[in-house]
Amino acid sequence: MTFALLARCGRTGRIGLAIASEDLCTGAVFAHALRSNTGGSVTLGGSPGRNNTLACNLLAQGYAPARVLQELRANDPQCESRQIAVIDRHGRVAAHTGEALTRSALHRIEPGFAVLAGAAVKPSLVEALVQSFTASAALELDERLLKALESAAAECATPPRSVGIVAFGNQDYSDVDLRVDLHGDAIRELRRTYDEYQPFAAYYLERGKHPRQAIPQREFADMLYAGRSGNTR
Template sequence: MTYTLLARCPKTGEVGIGIATYSICVGLYCNGLRGNVGAAMTQAFVNQGNNTLALNLLAQGFSPAHVLDELKANDPDAEYRQIAIIGHDGQAVGYSGAKTRAWSGHVVGDGYVSMGNVLAGKHVVEAMARAYEAASAESFDRRLLGAIEAGRDAGGQVGNEGHLTERSAAVRVFGEHDHAELDLRVDLHDRAVDELRRAFEEYELYRGYYRDRGKDPRNAISQAEFVARLARKEAAQ
């Protein structure tokens, strides 16, 4: 009961994930991102160890297709998993196990995988793929967030008793550093994708300030003053 867009940005080389689900705390399980190496995500019936193993194999130079074969061979319950893997050069592969819950499937595009399970239908992952491709002029993180919004708007998750709301969501991006370039998550909310958008837009206002005060702490203004300046700017608009 999850839908995901895993991708590598062809402009920046960053790797990232946009994900939304009825399950809670989904950001905890998005540990398969490593700058200059690639990205991996296992969902449906989660096996977090897959993500770490995939990154380690990618770092050794194995192709995403080979890594996927290794993950399946190493997991007796592979048919319950849904997996996406992207290499440092944008090669992408996807897998939807036969025992993941319907509708389950994926679309592989140029440098990305759109996948999901317990969805309203294939059109959900197709809508995510279209949204991601159509937003090529936007920043990578906005493309990821826009993709999961498109998945939600296309019908999102549908279980045996009808539509399932998104209770957690996350956008994570890694680049050339060991730390994340962006790590935003909503762990429990009845409109998690909307709440993630709200947090994203608010953080965008602070992003440059947080970066600059770390680079030049001696001349950085206080956060209280920064907030006051934001308020004055908004009032003047």
């Protein structure tokens, strides 16, 4: 059981991807999946990583997502065993579910995002993802991706053991990239990680830009945790 949501934020232009699976380390698909000011793709099934760079290169040279998808399929003898979604910098989407997959595997194309749902994913889970993501357009993309995963959690036949969210803004590296590779309740663990990470994210950025003014991380953490009950390190 694996599902993924690939999206572009209509307000900011950020590109993002959320994924969850009963397999381990599903977030390993993030490498080279997204590219700033270009778009991105996700491939489920087999060893999908090789599609990532090719899809971004084709998007960068100007191919529309539908053409990129054609190229990925033409380049891959096993493409009928895979699911693929592609999004470009305009939010245009294309998706593919291979004919060799079970009938329960499906994808959904929506304005500015696509959902891939592998075998044993309930249609109600896909609906929950779509409803949540559509309803949260005012929030930041990374928060929307996480909320979508949380909305899907109740529809999972078995809890995902690994999950991740990644988003790219205008830098050539991710601005959010969080994973849980092995956990009994991976979506909840990703929420815990995300909430802990948020205040540090700003700190890490500021520390790198202005090292001379930065306080040590330990002091920052102590200040942060001092205001909380039951979570002191």
